[in-house]
Amino acid sequence: MRALQPGSDCFSTEVNLNGLIEVLSKHLYSTPIVAVRELVQNGHDAIVRRRIEQPNAPQDNQIRVTADVAHSIITISDTGAGLTESEIHGFLATVGVGYTRMLRQQDDDTGLIGMFGLGFLSAFVLAKDVSVITTSWQTPEQGWKYHSTDGQRYSVTPCEATAPGTRVILKLKDEYSHLASNTLLERVLSRYCILLHEPVYVGDASEPVNKLLPPWRDAAPEGVTLHRALVQRKNLAFAAQFESSFEPICTMPVTPLGSSDAVGILWIQDGATYGTSDNRNLSLFLRGMLLDDEARELLPPWAGFIGGVIESSTLTPTASREDLQRDEIWHAVRDALTESLIAGLSDLAQNQPELWRRVLLRHNEALLGAALCDDRLFDLLKDRLQVPTSKGALLAKDLRVNNSINILLSQDGGFEEMLFHILQRPVARGDRYAVVPFLRRWASTYHCRIIEVGTRTGNEQLFSLADLPDEQVTYLETHLCDGEQLIISRFEPAVLPLVVTLDREAELKQILEQDDADKRMSTAALMLARQFTSQIKQTKTSSLYLNLNNPCVMQLVAALQHQRQPIAALKVLKSLKVILCAGGNKHQQWDLHQALDDFTQVIPTLINNGE
Template structure:
């Protein structure tokens, strides 16, 4: 066929009519702005062909055993032909349905029986042809009058003509003379790529050009359940292969079935992606098929927010599409499917952990941090993960039970400042990093479940469990603060290990109070949230954000205090050296701390030669003074 096919036969008197459109401009809005991508128009036209086949099967006893849809591209002439062996149209039906906006026979049939498999709803799909085409021609023969054919022509959908033509095989052929900007769609490879995406789950076979293999050759796994006996290992392989057709970015590790649950009719599968994720990763992807036709391939909001490593494909007859059928209405069916997917995923993961332990270990390795947060969203997930999930610690990623030390586990609320980590390195005890995603709330719940004590370093409650307070005379405390302090609050105490003379701990509660009372906070936080937060911080009495704990069990500290009491000549140098040690251990790389670190290193470099020079002695080869 070429462009000459659109020429009017002068021997036939055509009837010119106006489409049933009452509002000026409605056709332009619907045809040009209803769909987000012009490629959707091909989906709509194939869907019309599909529904015509089902209609004939419902109404016509002579319907062939199998339907057939053929899509032919003619790149040379810029034509696309969509041919079906469906019910066809009579002249009256052309006027009543094809040329009237918002009226469709498919919807009438669906209202009589919603389980027919018909897709159309709004009577708008045919208008999509005018998004792509500068002229549309429909040649059709109805099963109701197989001796007479009819042809419809229109350039814009508003004005059209009909004329009688010789009968053809029962069914319909839609021919699009493409606009120049869409001429590339006539390439049959392009047609194959588009329709194999949109129509892969349609039950009626769709052929591109003269290809003998349809774009939808395979029955999805959930449709063969119960009909074909498949070994469980082969079934898992087939399901993963099917998932891989939809998963664009990652390899599927394993699949989880989705089955109707009474309120939700959704059926299909979900899968776990192989790509590693972090706590905030969101690689969710979900394809929704409505009666076999792709409606939305980015319906991620139907999946739980914590499932950033999950992909899926489902079918549903109850989900309600918008007019463009590119999105879903957020109604009760939407909520039911959303709940069903969450339940399927949780129970599916539990089943994998029981039956496929090697796959479960792979999932934990790939998605440990994401699952750490997910465990807080559902009690069943927490129970599933409590003994296998790991948290980041000073000794690498460890399970919570491996953090236990003397009946407690310890967590640093902010690993960027303070050197609580140094304290626990000296003790040989791992400490969890509480500034990492979901660590603190997970450990709090874990400690409660296991009857274990959780020590949160940097809070008053946590510090009291680590440091046993002890007093010094006021003059000694004031002197220690003057020679060792840099604005911290001095706290004399006793703690392990005795080899550690002092430690600087950031008071996280005091830091929070200071931030919330800062005038700048008023500009960034809502008044209501700020009011609630300040109600909490009003109970916090601490104002100093840094606390210097001095260890009275440490020999160096005790020698320093004794030197103060006896006015030892080397007292100042010893104090400078201990302060330098404090600065070196607490340095975390900020510009201010870098300057203090340089000064401390300088003190060490100067003090050691000075102390050796003052000793006036000579050291023997075995390291002893003469």
């Protein structure tokens, strides 16, 4: 630091320009090529400035970027306002001070882009030698040449006047010499400048890289309404320029809303998605210049099948101009995009049924989750989305039987799945994405019951409890059960003698009470979990429901009441349990071979006894 006056306590801060340039090159920009974007942006602002200050300025302005491969030089030329000698000293050679910023403070609706006064300094990220040749429209008879090799020391000398405008000549550092390629520059600037309002040319090309006119700027003549199909076709052609992974199915407009000035289009991707798929992509242009082509956070999290392009003039960039500040405008734009999506989906459902069916086919599972995020989406989708079930994908209303919807929570259906198969009733796959919360909300809306099979409360709704004497229950449990809790009950269909179900709560309690749970879980988490499971009285992880409605079971109980011991019949019933359950109940360690052997041995006995 340097004292301003002897003996004074007031000091001024000095700037280490070398250090600042190192920050720019290594930390501020994600890639050094961004410096070219910054200099093209300066050329754009110079053209806008000239149009503001010189009423009779030519309208056929342009920016041209040219590479000299042999000499590792990139030149950025513009037909803008140019610079006077004093402006070179006051703005070009002064870090953090920009003429553009001053003009924007006076009127921010001019279309000017620059803001921080750092754009020109980025030239030294790429170049070891920078020259600027400029002629101001204010002094067209005098040209000036700026020259510097490090950004700290520079010279300004008179030169021959040219047409008003500026040429920035970058003699590239050795490590960046490969950037002196018109092919590379065209690819980069086609990405950054595709929506820029002023034409940008590369090399000796006769067509600008930004000749593409975005649909929201290509308005129909006043009083003319374009047909929906024509608008959709134009929008899809534009979207295809940005969507690299999927074909866009249809587009939805983005229009200003509240504090958001964002305009553009969103589209639905044609690739099939799962519930957790996230293929969001959003290209964001600020005043025509690409700021971020991965601005996905502006789209709602549920929109994993959406792409888009938007532009804004009011969003606030970070100093690198590669990201946005999360301020009120950012949140307003994000809200506006959500509203555009919901309005677009609603319009699609009401007015474009063929496209809507295609969207539902591709993104049904993702939309199940989306429907839970917004009341309007739920109202739109609740009777249109299909739910995975034991009988394939069905609408929620087709799952409703006796004012109940059955949900199988486990992937291993076991006997429960067989139960519903025999009853010819579909059961929802509760292990699939968003199925349980979607059906709970649907059931609440339409006032019907949810039966979550595999939970104690759910099973109590499926099976009516019945009673037998304790000694009979003990006897049956001894001969039928392999660690399950025997529950005497009545249920349909009567042809099914028994059902084995897993108790998920008891299973969780057993896992948490194992000694090695202390090694796998944090103490705090384990304590909370055990507080929950301490309320669970059930200790066996599966239950065998014996059906007193079944004729064979009724005869078995009658034999017990007459003090008979139907050992052969019990063996058949137990073998039947194992044979039917072994494929679906993977948690049970039943011996299928032994069950088949018992079944094979008991049949001859029954035949010989005439039973």
